[in-house]
Amino acid sequence: MIPNLLAWLLRAIQFGTIIMFGSMGEILTEKSGNLNLGVPGIMYLGSFAGFASAYLYENHAENPVPFLCVVIALLCGFLASALGGLIYSFLTITLRANQNVTGLALTTFGMGVANFFGGYLLKGEVYTAAPVSNAAFSAKIPFLSDHLGLFGDAVFSYGFLAYTAILLAILLHVFLNKTRTGLNLRAVGENPATADAAGINVTKYKYLATVIGAGISGIGGLYYVLDYNNGIWATTGQVEALGWLAVALVIFTTWYPLNAIWGAYLFGMLYWLYNFLPKLIGITNIDRTSSLWQMIPYIVTILVLVGVSLRRKRESQPPASLGLAYFREER
């Protein structure tokens, strides 16, 4: 019973970390009024660039240094996903293309790029691995993780990115709510004409939020391969589903980064429900219904949406100009 629960929790927190990065990036993006539906594609770019750079470094260096693995992977993963955000920004902000269409195209593009170039790494195999980087990314916190019993197992046995995610959520919260720049950013997403008239450089804010947001989302994809998936790059399309979950999580949090922390873990629990709950309550043979179980996070998101709309609390609504292009002389 207890070991099973613990295993479930561990899995849920790791899983939650992936989509927490994804949705924090998207929260930042959406706060600027850009609805970037390219999150799955961006997470693909992050995971591929992170994995590929770490893999190449590992295989070409005599003695790969774990620390360098981490730095190189993070840098490449962030930059590649940020590039995805830059493409999106250029199309939607500068050229004022439709945001939904652009986002969906970016998703397809990111998947295509990752799978195409991923093929070169796979060299015909079904999967390939970067063990040194994986070890570096998933290293548990020494001492604390094995001297505190169950508590240590539950709290201190994740790779450093899991803690970074929590820290980032707090930082993002402080940034959005306690700084002038955050206030300005929220104004851009709520009402760009007002922000513009107040002297805020709307274009700059939108670009920066979207590019940095994409970079953060991409880290989620990177965490997925190099930690959660044990450093294995495979031919399956798992990242896409994670990307959509991250988008759903944004709605679930009602755009509050702090909600992303527990929300992500809750999503993780729900996502892995099919594997653990039946065992816990003694049901066997769930194979045929596992897809039904995996729907639960999405159903919860829909329920939250319904709840939020019913409550009509102004602060829980999406940024008012989400999805709309802005042009100063247009009215």
Next chain:
Amino acid sequence: MEDAIRLVGITKTFGEIRANRDISLTIRRGEILSLLGENGSGKTTLMNILSGIYFPDAGQVFVGGREVTIASPKDAFDLGIGMIHQHFKLVDVFTAAENIILGLPGERRGRLDMKAVEEKVRRICDRYGFDIEPDQKVYEMTVSQKQTLEIVKVLYRGADILILDEPTAVLTPQETEKLFAVMREMKKDGRAVVIITHKLHEVLSVSDRVSILRKGEYIGTVDTKDATELSLTEMMVGKKVTLDIERPEPENRVKRIEVKNLNVMGPEGVPVLKDISFEAYGGEILGIAGISGCGQKELLEAVAGLTIPMAGSSVEYFPPDADKPEQLVGRSPREIKDMGVHLSFVPEDRLGMGLVASMGMADNMMLKSYEKGSSFFIEKKAPRELAEAVKDELAVVTPSVGYPVRRLSGGNVQKVLVGREIAAAPSVLMTAYAVRGLDIGTSYQIYHLLNEQKKKGVAVIYVGEDLDVLIDLCDRILVLCAGQVTGIVDGREATKEGIGLLMTKIARTDDGHRHLGHADTTETTEGGAAHE
């Protein structure tokens, strides 16, 4: 007096529309300048050029004698120019203080020091007697509070050239007076103030000079002391005009609407309408006067079936083609409309209600009448003709009836809104704030149209803000105060003072025999039921 701003040869075009043509104009310190012109004459465009929203195609701007380039709103602040826009520029989910400091660099880098901000806001409020709670959310504010917030916002930025674009369009007379007092204070402080308003009596009472635009061109500037309503109107429209509202004698007066003991509960559980009783007749215009928010909107909505009155309320409609009345309470808005009872409400935010901003006039006409079409495919011809008719009749300034409504100037948007309802040929026509924000010429066209409806035997109910107009236009005037009828007076005998008193309940102490909430529907005060 020192020149604050000098504009030389400003030209601005939007596609094929030339909004400003070679305009030269001077704004001085320690002075209030009125900018006057019909709807669509380019006033907002010209001021937006000063505030950095639009960039001119040609022309020069001098601030304090130095030629400047204003490429963004930020440049405008840096030059001390602050503008209060026609459509508020506020973030609804932010507090007053957050809106005020938006886009400003912080005192301490980065972090928000709300305490210090609120302190400075309070100081400004004290200086001018504003009443603003720094931590109140904008979506909880009334229009007048939002307006005040906009003013505090530009003052906070240290603006010494203030531009107010139609600030009084949505204010009550009392709120307007307060605003003018503030503007006079600013003038005393040596600031330059520009105000755009269509209400000529406001122009005459508050400004020192008046500059006039017509169809994007600069016509001239006159000293206010040498101007009259008539002379200004003539400069504005470019020809001789008469400023009289006609009031044809009612013919074939027949009862159309009888409201008895109408009670409506507001969302907060307080009654917004108490024991309202009155009658409206075909062939006459019934005016409704009152301080804004006294139940005018709720009254019309209750008749139109948009709100559900409390038990015991009765709204009877006497259709022209039947001899027994129909009870409207309990019917759907759609049924009521199909019976011929129409409501046209011009909201404070003109684009917010009733029009799809990105569609043209023709398509917006269709929105209202789509259910009439019998075929599956949309019929384009009828709405198009209707749109053309409204465009010609009300002289809507638009390149074509397919041109997006959002790009029209504010007043033109409204002509579309009102014209559409009038065009539906109802037997009871209720309009609220039909001339809100319209220039004199267009307002008169609207009065004329209402009179036409009256002559056709339509029962017109007109909720208005301008008492002078109500007195000139309406046959009878019903006065509302805090959700109750405080009197129904004859328009031909009414005085502004008399109505003003009824609007503020003072009438009750003056006039012992009239009891609040029990105003007899047939009772007309001064002069009796002269037209029964």
